[in-house]
Amino acid sequence: MNNLLSIIVFLPLFGALGLAFFPAAEVKQHRVLALLVSLVTFLLSLGLWVGFDASPGAAEFQFEIVAPWVPSLGIGYHVGLDGVALLLTLLTTALTPLVVLSTFQAVQDRVKEFMIAVLVLETAMLGSFAALDLVLFYVFWETMLIPMYLLIGIWGSENRLYATVKFFVYTFVASVLMLVAILYVRAHDGGSFDYLAARNALQASGSAQRWLFLAFAVAFAVKVPMFPLHTWLPDAHTEAPTAGSVILAGVLLKMGTFGFFRYALPLFPEAALHYRPIIATLAVVGIVYGALMCIVQKDMKRLVAYSSVSHLGFVMLGLMALTAEGLTGGVYQMLNHGVSTGGLFLLVGMLYERRHTRLISEYGGIAKQVPWLATAFLVVTLSSIGLPGTNGFVGEFLILSGTWLGKLHRAPWYAAVGATGVILGAVYMLWMVEKVFFGRIVSAANRHLPDLSAREVVVIAPLIVLIVVMGLAPQPFLDPARPAVDRLLARFQTAEQQLQNVQPGRPPSTGTETPGLAAALTAPGLEGTVR
């Protein structure tokens, strides 16, 4: 049972190795094999979900394995999952088969190499979520860059080289900062790269903590991406092939928010509290700014890319609220964004395969030609703008209410400004839907578009089912996150108490406020009602 996690992490890599032995000309074999490997990975990962114990008394990290790797340097192979990593692992394993399946038509060139890149990328992503050793994490983290770099650089569109260099430099420079911080942490926690050791034994002065936090935070903020470090994303998304965009939006961006949740916040809670107003402000700015950028985009992928900036702003706001509601909502919104934005990129990719253009103005009025594609697009759009009944609503509601109810100074203002994203989201998403699908058909090329093929239905239907299921029955996806959220909150409460010892009278700023009306706590409901 304990090996299951390692098996899941490395299965795609072994699949990739296996692919290397098949002749490159046998395109079909590569496709089917890659699909099979990713499907088996997904099925196995369901075992993680079933086996995960989310009760309050359970171990923090489960499916844990500790093995020495480079003992002389204190580097170990240490993997394990908490609830948040579990959910993101499931997101990754669920999206990858869909991504592979979506490329059967779109990728005709170097199929073997493409599939190998995707599978290697999957291992790197899964490893990043599973790693509990800082060096191991860093290795997986940097490994993600290479296949992604290749995916954009080889299978991307016209301007791919500029985009891919920008993507690489941006993220690599930021990661190097993190590496420096990791080395510093090892020097001050008793000589171990182990995450738990670092968390428990790190001895660093207040100012050193702040620098360390900043180094981690910048690395993660680039990945999120947070305003103003976001400009690599529109280029990368626009130039990437569909599969690259889906993985980038669906999983890679969550690396940033996951990094905050797993590393930057719990390792340096005092520094995090210090910088929290700035980060929360940047998150809110990101929500509004990203949405405003969407309004003026002409390219569908660029629009969806900027919408990611807005949505990930919501996630960051939820994390910075440091309330159970906000953190849980933030985690949930990571999943939602993976499902809905992943779905949007898949659908845009399907349109691209039909017309070979991403320009909104090239479309118009095609709902009559492709009614099912239009319906799927609309459902995913509604999820993206957080309509109740879809997953997006649960996430946005938890984030905004969690922020509003938080103890951060002027918390309601952050929530209120963030909530304008709800309006702007409807503005730009429905504008795109209208311009692409409604109205008269102007371009003759749009007159004979085929509707969803059976393969495309298989690609998009699971996401639509997820959108509805996660919207109506979110609890199975919220519950696993609870122990991790509670532990993080407890860490912050301890940190606050220490700060209060130094500065007496410092008001608490984490956790949820109690209701203002004291009597409200005990009020019964619905008097005189038949039950």
Added chain:
Amino acid sequence: MDNPTVAQSGLWLLILLPLAGALVNGLVGRKLGKANVALIAIGAMVAAFLSALVVYVQVLAGRNVASGGSENWFHVLGPDGRAMVSIAWGLWVDRLSGTLLLVVTGVGLLIHVYSTSYMSHEDDAGYARFFTYLNLFVAAMLTLVLGDSLVLTFVGWEGVGLCSYLLIGFWYTDEQKAFCGRKAFVTNRIGDFGFLIGVFTILSIFGTANYGQLAAAVKGHGVDTLLTAGAFAGWTLGRALTLATLGLFVGCCGKSAQLPLYVWLPDAMAGPTPVSALIHAATMVTAGVYLVARTSFLFALAPATMATVCLVGALTAVFAAAIAFFQNDIKKVLAYSTVSQLGFMFIGVGAGVYFAGVMHLVTHAFFKACLFLGAGSVMHGMHEDTDIRNMGGLKDKMPHTRMTFLIATMAITGIVPLSGFFSKDAILAGALNSENAAFPAVGKIAYVLGTIAAAGTAFYMMRCYFLTFSGKPRTKVAEHAHESSPAMTGVLWILAVLSVVALLLGLPRFEIFGRWGEVFGDYMHPVFAQALGILHGEGGEAAEHVALWPFAVAWGVALASGALAWAMYVGNLREVPGKLARAFPGFYRFGVDKFRVDELYDLFVVKFVKNGAWVLWKVVDRIVIEGIFVNGIPRVLAGLGRFFRLGQNGDLQRYAAVIAVAAAVVLWVVLGTGAR
């Protein structure tokens, strides 16, 4: 059928039946053929209506029915195990939601039946799509009405917004119609933003959004109770609730098309006419009134909000009536009339005569649905022409449509003894007698504005009726107009009868109870008892004014301006409208252009945001971040590199020259300083 458990299980069926109908028709409807699609959709509605009746038996017996409430939708337990955000799937029927339940399923069923004939020109796919949306709408509307918490109401609230969006843009191949749908959704989202702020504020005051728990929590608290914790610690309950209820009311302004967010409703007429009748007249747009009535015990603790509601309602009633004077499109007249009538309802709930607001909601649902469906029938007869200037003389061609339209017109005008008289004038009389703690004059102002609006209503509705049905046909199309099918006229008659019979709700009943009361007011009293207790002191009632003169005034006003309309469009003063238009051409144009509010919003809101976004994109994204930092820093480094490369290009003569110059400089410096 007096069995509570049956009623309870029926509650969820109410929502699930139309939802199932929508699912079946949406997934396979296009292959089923029109007859089966209609059968499924109407079958779901009939079943829902019957379930509603079963539930209503309980309500009549004086019992409220709740279902669920323990099944969680989502909740997050904090580290201490207490959930501030805990949303349950709970439905709740009392006399208020029960009444709306009957209206929604009843009128909904009628309009489904009407639509089977009205939409029969659509192809199979369109027909299935229409009934999918219509069933989905009913499911969402029932969620809105039956939900036992603000959050569930919000689910329905946004759900009906979605259906409205889909149905306004039903003929999406027309760009204009698709745009109107989006305009409706986005405008509503502005309101929903306010709704969310209201919900969050309520969560931080009470820690719950469940209506029953909220009502229990405020019990015994006054406006001056100090809040002890949360973001509003140190505020009085009244102040915090003013913020909360104002937020909710912004939501109401969006959904119920009040100033300043009313602009989407007239454009919503782009949708098929049954949709206008069901969604944009009878049910969805009254959701705001329902919300205020539902949370009346919170609004009552926020007098400033009550005054705002009352005043916004009154201003909207007058403003929309004024625009309706100038409209020549029969659906536009009815649309502005709806906006105006919704204003009346808000006067009612804002002035604290909650039952009157709700009663007007019910009667309005009947007569306005009848009017819209009548307009649809006329449009069928007129080959989709909606301009009343092209009509005239339809009374002989379409006798059923004409009679029902006339009855409904008289009902909305407030002619005794039709239902509109009782509900509208209960509102106005109630407003006149109301006392607002924050702004004492607001009731009187609302009464005056409301009376003016009522006079306007009588005029423009009669104008609309006379131009459409009286006189002689003014075009060839009107000469050859034909009556619609029995499926349509039958529904018209039922609604016309209902708009008469609904007068029973408004009958005074003082001889039975020995005091001034009304059937509907008494019936609704348990729902609003808490709010009325807050407004008028515990156990108290509104001061009893048995003055009859407001009723006489209202009746006189309706008759007089109705008669004026008759004179101006049928009688001896027929030259007057044309003369007036010629005498004040600028003002006339201004009125026809709906006072150019759309253009104003376009200039100051839409263009502002769009251009602002464009400037931000160009300046911040492209120039500052991309230009200066992302590409600028590498460019500077590259430039430096290029500069230093100049000295390292392998050209020996240049090296020699550099060495010589450098040696000279060094020598000069060394010797120069040495010499000093």
